[in-house]
Amino acid sequence: MYVATTPWRRHPAKPQRPEQPSPALPAITFGPPLEAFAAERLQRKPGQELHLSVAFDAYKEWCGLRQRTVLGRTRFDHGLIKLAQEIGLDVEISSLIIHDIALRRRHAR
Helix, strand or coil: HHHCCCCCHHHHCCCCCCCCCCCCCCCCCCHHHHHHHHHHHHHEEEEEEHHHHHHHHHHHHHHHHHHCCCHHHHHHHHHHHHHHCCCCCCCECEEEEEEEEEECCCCCC
């Protein structure tokens, strides 16, 4: 009875300072560099397939030529799979292959 009738229990104390909302969790984004790489170096080619390890090697080279930071392999794989699925390409996740896509030849600079 004491706990239920104690005056400080009836009116909860207001916080001393206004509560700040929790910051949003960072979104998992793969950023424009991956999208720029895909736009520049990948092309749709029916009947072709691209293994993600081949794409990653091309991506590392592409980043090196542009002095960009290379994403880790796992983030690259997830990002490229996500991009491929968004544009309707068939992806074999178990074997890390994207169908109907190929690398474009690198332009001489």
